[in-house]
Amino acid sequence: MRNNSVTTAVMTAPGKFDVRQYPYPEIDHASLVIELEMCGICGTDKHTFRGETVQFAGTPAESHTPFPIIPGHEIVGRVAEIGRTASTSLEFSGQKLLVGDRVVMCPDILCGKCYYCKNTFGFPLCEKVRGYGNAFCCDEPPHLLGGWSDYIYVRPDAFVYRVPDELDARIAVMAELMAVTYNLDKAKELYTMGGEGFGSGGTVVIQGVGPMGLMHVAKAHILGAGRIIAIDRSDYRLRFAKDFGADDTISLNGTTQAERVEAVRALTDGRGADVVVECTGAAEAIPEGLEMARRGGTYVVAGVFADVGEIPINPHRHFLANQIRLLGMTNHPPSGYVNSMKLLARYRGVFPFDRFVTDEFPLNQIDKAMERAFDIDRAMKVVVTPSEG
Amino acid sequence: MRNNSVTTAVMTAPGKFDVRQYPYPEIDHASLVIELEMCGICGTDKHTFRGETVQFAGTPAESHTPFPIIPGHEIVGRVAEIGRTASTSLEFSGQKLLVGDRVVMCPDILCGKCYYCKNTFGFPLCEKVRGYGNAFCCDEPPHLLGGWSDYIYVRPDAFVYRVPDELDARIAVMAELMAVTYNLDKAKELYTMGGEGFGSGGTVVIQGVGPMGLMHVAKAHILGAGRIIAIDRSDYRLRFAKDFGADDTISLNGTTQAERVEAVRALTDGRGADVVVECTGAAEAIPEGLEMARRGGTYVVAGVFADVGEIPINPHRHFLANQIRLLGMTNHPPSGYVNSMKLLARYRGVFPFDRFVTDEFPLNQIDKAMERAFDIDRAMKVVVTPSEG
Amino acid sequence: MRNNSVTTAVMTAPGKFDVRQYPYPEIDHASLVIELEMCGICGTDKHTFRGETVQFAGTPAESHTPFPIIPGHEIVGRVAEIGRTASTSLEFSGQKLLVGDRVVMCPDILCGKCYYCKNTFGFPLCEKVRGYGNAFCCDEPPHLLGGWSDYIYVRPDAFVYRVPDELDARIAVMAELMAVTYNLDKAKELYTMGGEGFGSGGTVVIQGVGPMGLMHVAKAHILGAGRIIAIDRSDYRLRFAKDFGADDTISLNGTTQAERVEAVRALTDGRGADVVVECTGAAEAIPEGLEMARRGGTYVVAGVFADVGEIPINPHRHFLANQIRLLGMTNHPPSGYVNSMKLLARYRGVFPFDRFVTDEFPLNQIDKAMERAFDIDRAMKVVVTPSEG
Amino acid sequence: MRNNSVTTAVMTAPGKFDVRQYPYPEIDHASLVIELEMCGICGTDKHTFRGETVQFAGTPAESHTPFPIIPGHEIVGRVAEIGRTASTSLEFSGQKLLVGDRVVMCPDILCGKCYYCKNTFGFPLCEKVRGYGNAFCCDEPPHLLGGWSDYIYVRPDAFVYRVPDELDARIAVMAELMAVTYNLDKAKELYTMGGEGFGSGGTVVIQGVGPMGLMHVAKAHILGAGRIIAIDRSDYRLRFAKDFGADDTISLNGTTQAERVEAVRALTDGRGADVVVECTGAAEAIPEGLEMARRGGTYVVAGVFADVGEIPINPHRHFLANQIRLLGMTNHPPSGYVNSMKLLARYRGVFPFDRFVTDEFPLNQIDKAMERAFDIDRAMKVVVTPSEG
DSSP states (O other): OOOSEEEEEEEEETTEEEEEEEEOOOOOTTOEEEEEEEEEOOHHHHHHHTTOOEESTTSTTOEEOOSSBOOOOEEEEEEEEEOTTHHHHSBTTSOOOOTTOEEEEEOEEOOSOSHHHHHHTTSOOOTTOEETTTSOBTTSTTOOOSSSBSEEEEOTTSEEEEOOTTOOHHHHTTHHHHHHTHHHHHHHHTOSTTSSSOOTTOEEEEEOOSHHHHHHHHHHHHTTOSEEEEEESOHHHHHHHHHTTOSEEEESTTOOHHHHHHHHHHTTTTSOEEEEEEOSOOTTHHHHHHHHEEEEEEEEEOSOOBOOOOEEEOIIIIIITTTOEEEEOOSOOGGGHHHHHHHHHHTTTTSOGGGSEEEEEEGGGHHHHHHHHTOTTTOSEEEEEOOOO | OOOSEEEEEEEEETTEEEEEEEEOOOOOTTOEEEEEEEEEOOHHHHHHHTTOOEESTTSTTOEEOOSSBOOOOEEEEEEEEEOTTHHHHSBTTSOOOOTTOEEEEEOEEOOSOSHHHHHHTTSOOOTTOEETTTSOBTTSTTOOOSSSBSEEEEOTTSEEEEOOTTOOHHHHTTHHHHHHTHHHHHHHHTOSTTSSSOOTTOEEEEEOOSHHHHHHHHHHHHTTOSEEEEEESOHHHHHHHHHTTOSEEEESTTOOHHHHHHHHHHTTTTSOEEEEEEOSOOTTHHHHHHHHEEEEEEEEEOSOOBOOOOEEEOIIIIIITTTOEEEEOOSOOGGGHHHHHHHHHHTTTTSOGGGSEEEEEEGGGHHHHHHHHTOTTTOSEEEEEOOOO | OOOSEEEEEEEEETTEEEEEEEEOOOOOTTOEEEEEEEEEOOHHHHHHHTTOOEESTTSTTOEEOOSSBOOOOEEEEEEEEEOTTHHHHSBTTSOOOOTTOEEEEEOEEOOSOSHHHHHHTTSOOOTTOEETTTSOBTTSTTOOOSSSBSEEEEOTTSEEEEOOTTOOHHHHTTHHHHHHTHHHHHHHHTOSTTSSSOOTTOEEEEEOOSHHHHHHHHHHHHTTOSEEEEEESOHHHHHHHHHTTOSEEEESTTOOHHHHHHHHHHTTTTSOEEEEEEOSOOTTHHHHHHHHEEEEEEEEEOSOOBOOOOEEEOIIIIIITTTOEEEEOOSOOGGGHHHHHHHHHHTTTTSOGGGSEEEEEEGGGHHHHHHHHTOTTTOSEEEEEOOOO | OOOSEEEEEEEEETTEEEEEEEEOOOOOTTOEEEEEEEEEOOHHHHHHHTTOOEESTTSTTOEEOOSSBOOOOEEEEEEEEEOTTHHHHSBTTSOOOOTTOEEEEEOEEOOSOSHHHHHHTTSOOOTTOEETTTSOBTTSTTOOOSSSBSEEEEOTTSEEEEOOTTOOHHHHTTHHHHHHTHHHHHHHHTOSTTSSSOOTTOEEEEEOOSHHHHHHHHHHHHTTOSEEEEEESOHHHHHHHHHTTOSEEEESTTOOHHHHHHHHHHTTTTSOEEEEEEOSOOTTHHHHHHHHEEEEEEEEEOSOOBOOOOEEEOIIIIIITTTOEEEEOOSOOGGGHHHHHHHHHHTTTTSOGGGSEEEEEEGGGHHHHHHHHTOTTTOSEEEEEOOOO
C-alpha cells in the first residue's frame, strides 16, 4: 500500500528549506500522480533561493513567489495513479498512459482563455501562466505542485509526455531544458539568405554554459551551426561545453569585456557572431553580448528569468547602429517536448548526455544539493531524488 | 551657359554654418549632376547640428562627421548634366535618364564588396556605408556631395530614381522618409497568426511624430493597422498626426510616463500595442516605449540615428518577461524608393501630403531654416531651396 | 413565447431543397441559440449544390456531405437564449454575452486533441475539422447546425463573436469572408526585401471576383498593395471590383489565356504579379494564374474548396523555373474574426461595403435564392433571411 | 610552358560528344584561368544529354541549349593564371588568390541590372541568368566556359571561392551540390511553432537519392531533422542514403505509389512528412510526393531542372485540402558556397563524404563517363578528369 504521507523539500523563504510531510493527494478522473525518480535544480530555483522572486515583471503574469513552495519543475518519474479519462486524454501526443509509464511534464499551466491563449496558443504568452515548482503555495491542497517531492500531483490542465523507452531517467530529466533551446529554433526562423538568425554554417555564441547554456551549445550543433563559442567563468563548465559541441571557449577569468568581444570578432572574420544567446541570468552580460553580435545579428535574452535589476544600454550603439534583432524569450512551447526527447535519443551517441547529471541528492539533503548546484566548478546538473528510507 | 560657381550651405562645425562657393563639378561618362529643387532638413542633420556627430557607433561603419560638410540628403531636383553611360545605367529601375528629368536619390553609398554587401545586398548593412550630406568632407573635390547646394554631384555608385510625373517636388522630397518607413514592413514580416509584428487590424504606437514619425503614421495606416496611436510633446504635431491617419494621440505635456503607458493599455484592451516605433531620437523614450508594447510585441528603435548616450534598461522586465522582439533599424533599402513613390502617388488623396513641407528657405538663409526646423510647434518639414539671385 | 417549431431550408441531395420544421433545441449551461438575421450563400454551398461534395480530399479530415444538411455558415443573428456559463465563456474575446446581442460565428469546429490542434492551434489544420452548414446531418438532434434556418444551435466548442455596435447585419455578414482574406496576410508574411509575398506597393492579382474574390480585392488594398488586378468573366463583377479597390480589370470574355497573361505582364513592367490569388473554384484557373506570377512570386490556391478534378501542370515551367511559392489555403483562423470586424468598421467609408449584399430571400424561397446566387451578372452576395410569416 | 591547345569534351547535340581542342584563352586584368582537377556530371548534364534542353521555361530567362557546348559546372581546380585586379577582387569572400590556389566556382552568371538583381540580390532570380557548362556555345571565344575541359576561363563577373586547405578535390567537388541544399534552409525558414517547414526533430522525405538527393539527406541531418526518409529505385543508392544519414528507405521496386505513401505515413504517426523534397527530375514524382506531405507540409520542387512535360494535379486534393506550401527552387545562392565548404569540412567525420565520388574518367572517355553516370546501380557521383597524356 502506498504511504499516505509524502515527503517534500519546502522552500519557506529565500535561502530557507524545511523537509515536510503532506498527505498523498486524491485524484479525480482527469488527473494523475507521478512518483518521482528525480527532479533537477534549475536556474529559476537558484534565482528564488537568492531572493530574486519577481517573475514576469511588468506583465499581466507578474508573480511574486508565494512562500512556502515546493520548488522543482525538471521532472521525471513514473505514473503512480491515474484517473479514468486522464489515461487517454492527458498525454500530450495522444498516447495512452498506464501506471508505471515513465513521464516528464511541462511546468507551465496556461489559462486557455486570455487573448494570448486564444490568438497565439502554443507558446506561453498566457497572461495567467503559472509554473509548477514556483507559483503554487504548498500550504493549500493538493500541496504537491513541485518536483522536490516523492510524489507530484498532475492537474487536468497540465501537459504530460510519455518518455521513449530508450531514454533513462538521467537523460529524460533534460527534456525541459532541451525544450527551452527552442530559443535557437526561434532565432533560426529569422534566417533569410544571410540576413538574420543563423544559417547552416553560421556562428553562435552562448554566454554562460551552465546546464541551460550547455543544452544551447548542443542544440546549436544539432541545428547546423558552423562555429559555436562558449563563454563562462568556470573552466569546468567550458570543458563540458567542448564535449557538448563548442568549437571555442572564452573564459571570463583574466579577460576584460573588451578582450572577450575582440576574441569573438577574431573568431568570426572580424564581424561578430550571427546569434548570441544570454544564458547567464546576469544583467551585466547583456551589453557585453550585444557587442559580440554582428551587424544585423540576433541577440536572445533567455537567462534573466527573474528580475535582477537594471543595466545601462546605449540604444544607438547597441540596437540601432548594429541593426540588432533582440528576442526576449521566457518559457518554451509545450509542443516542444516530444521533439526534445526525440533529439535526446537521436544524439545520445554524439554528445555525452549521460554525463549531464553530475550529482544526485535525496530530498532530505536539499541544503547540500543546493550548495552543490551553486558550485559551478564542480557541478553541472544537480538533481533531487526521492527521500531516503 | 551654366554658372561655374555653385552656392552651398556648409556646416563647418556643430551649430556653425557658412555659405560657400565651389566649382561646378566635371562629370565622366558614368556620373551626373542634379540641379536641386529642394532638400529637406532631417533629424540626422539636427543631430549633427547639436554635436551628436558619431554614427554607427561600435560598428565597422562607425563615422565621425568630417567637418566641413554640405549637409542634406532628402533631395529632389532635375538632371542638369549626364554622362553617356549614366543615361542608361544609373537609374535604379532601369529607366533612361535625360537632362531635365526630375529625380530623387538614396543617400547611401555601399561598397559592394564587404561580407554584408555580398551576403545581404538590398539593405545597407554595408561595413563601409557612407551617406551623402554626412560622410563626405566638402574640402575635397568633387565637393558637392550634400543637398544644401544649388547642384549636387552624383557618383556612379549612387542610387538615383526618376520621379513619376504626377508627383511634384514637395511630395517627391518625402521619398526618402517614406522609404525609411520600411521599418514597418520589416515589423510586419514578423507577423504570424497574431504572434508578432502586426496584422491587419493590429495596433501601432509611434513615439514622436516629427516628419519621420508622421510618415510612419501614414505607413501604418497604409499597411492596414487597426489603431494608430501618436505620441509627442507638440500639439501642433499631434494634430498633424491625426490628419495623417492617427486614431489617437497622447501628449507628453502634463502626463507622466506611467500615465502614458496606462493610456496606451487603455486603448488596447489592457494589453499594450502590437508594435511600437521609436521616432524620437531620444534615449529616454526607449524604456517608456518598451512598456507600451504587449507581450510578444515588437519594438523598433529607429530614431536614435546618432550616439545620444545610455539609458538604464531592466532586461528581465523590458525584454524577457514580455518576450519583446526588438529591431534596431538604421537606414533603409535602396530598393524601397520605387515603391515609396508609388505609395506617395497612390495615397495623395487620402493623406494631405501637400501640407507636409511647411517651410522653404533659400540656402543662404540656412540659419533661419535650421532654427525653424527645431521649432516643433510651428514646423513639420523644413526644406532648403536654391540660393537666391 | 418562442415558437417551438423552427423553419429551415434543407438540402436533401445536390440540387434539391426542402423546407422543413425542426424542434427548437434545448440548451445546457455551456451552449446558446442564435435567432438568425441573415446567412450568406457561399461558394462552398454552390459546390455542394452542384454535387462537388468531397472536401479536404486525401486528408484525415476528408468529408463527404452527409445529406440531408441545413446549409449556410456566413451567419449573423442575435442571441435568443444562452446558458449560464456560455454567457461568460463562449464569446471568443472574452466579452459577456446577453440575450439580444448581435453575434457572428466561425463555422469550424476543431477537435482540440489532434496533432495539429496541439501543435498549431489557431489555424484549422485540425484532422477532424467539421463545418457548420456542411458536415452535420440534420436528421439528428440538435438538427440546427446550419445557417439557412430561423434559429441555429451553438455548441460549447464553437467560436462566437460579438458584433461591434457600429456594424449592421448586412456588413456583419461579411465577417467570415473578411476572415478568409487572411490568405493575403499569410502571403504577406513571406515578404522579405522584395523577395516573396508582397510588400507595400506590390502587385496582387485576384482571379475571380465573386464575393470571396471581392473581399480579397478590398483586403489587398487595405494591406497596401500598389496595384490590384481583378479577373472575371462578368462585367458586373468587374465593376464591383473597381469600387472595392481594383486598379485594373481583365475580362475572360473575348480574351485568350495567353492574352490575359500578357495583360498582367504589361501592367507589371513585363514581370508578372507579386501575388496571385485563385478565388474561382475552377481547376483550370490554376495554370493560367501560375503564368501570371513573377519569378519568385506567390500563388495562393484558395477557391477550389471542393474536389473539382485534375488539371495538367508542368512542374518545371509552373513551379521550378519561376521559383513559385504556392500556398494551399483552406479555412481561416478563428482568431481572425475580431480583426475582420474591426476592418469592416474602419473601411466602411472607403469601400461601399453596404452594397455587398445585393439580394435577400426568405428561406422558404431558397430555390430562387440559389438561382440568383449563380447569376454572376446580377448578384454579388445573396443572403437567406428568416422564413416569412 | 603551358600547352597552347586545350582539350575539351564537347556535346554537339543531345547524346553526341566530340573531343575538341581550343586555344588557351587570353585573360585581362579582371579574369583568371583554372586548371581543372575534376568536374562532376550533374543531373542537368543528363537532362541535356537526353534532349531535355529547355531550361527556365516560360520565364524571361528561358534558354535552349546552344549546341555545341562544353558541359560541366561542378568544378574544382587550381588557379593557372590570374589578372592583376582579379587577384584581389574575384574571390567571393575577399581572399587574395594566387596561382596554384585551389578553387571552386558557382556556375551562375547574373546580370546585376534586372529587377531581380536590384531587388533580390543573393539568389539567382536574375532574368538573364546564364550557366557555365550550359548556356554558352563553345564556338565563340573564349570557348572554355564549361568544366569538361583541361582549363576553364573565369569571367570577371563570375563567382569564385578559395577551397579550405583541409578539403581535397574529391570533397571540394561537392561544394555546388551542398550549396543546392539551400533548398532545405529555405524550407526551414517557413518553420514557426510546428506550423510549416520543419523544426528540429521534424521529418524530411527525399525523393530520389542520386548525388543531389544524397546531399539533401546529409543536409537534413545537419539541420536537425528527427527522421529522414529516402526514396529511390536503386538499392545501391538507398544504401548510400543510409550512410549519409537517412533513417529509413523506401524502394520504388515492388511497391505501388499508394504503398509508398502509406509507408511514409506509417513512419510519421499517420500524418505524412513535414517536408518532402523532389530530387528526381521526373514529373510523375510530384503528385506522389505531394501525397506524402502532412497537412500544412512543405513540398520542394528541386529536381526537374529542365522541361520534362506535364503531369495531372488535383488542386483541391494536392494543394488546398492539405494546405500545402510548395516551393519551386532553381539554382542556389552564390553566397552559399562559403558555408557549404565549411559544412563539408565540419561533417567529414560524420558522413563518408570521401566515398561520394565513385568514378573518375578522363575527359577523352566522356562516353564511358556518361554511360556510368546513368548507371544508378553502380555509380553515385561520376567526375570527369583532365585529358590523358
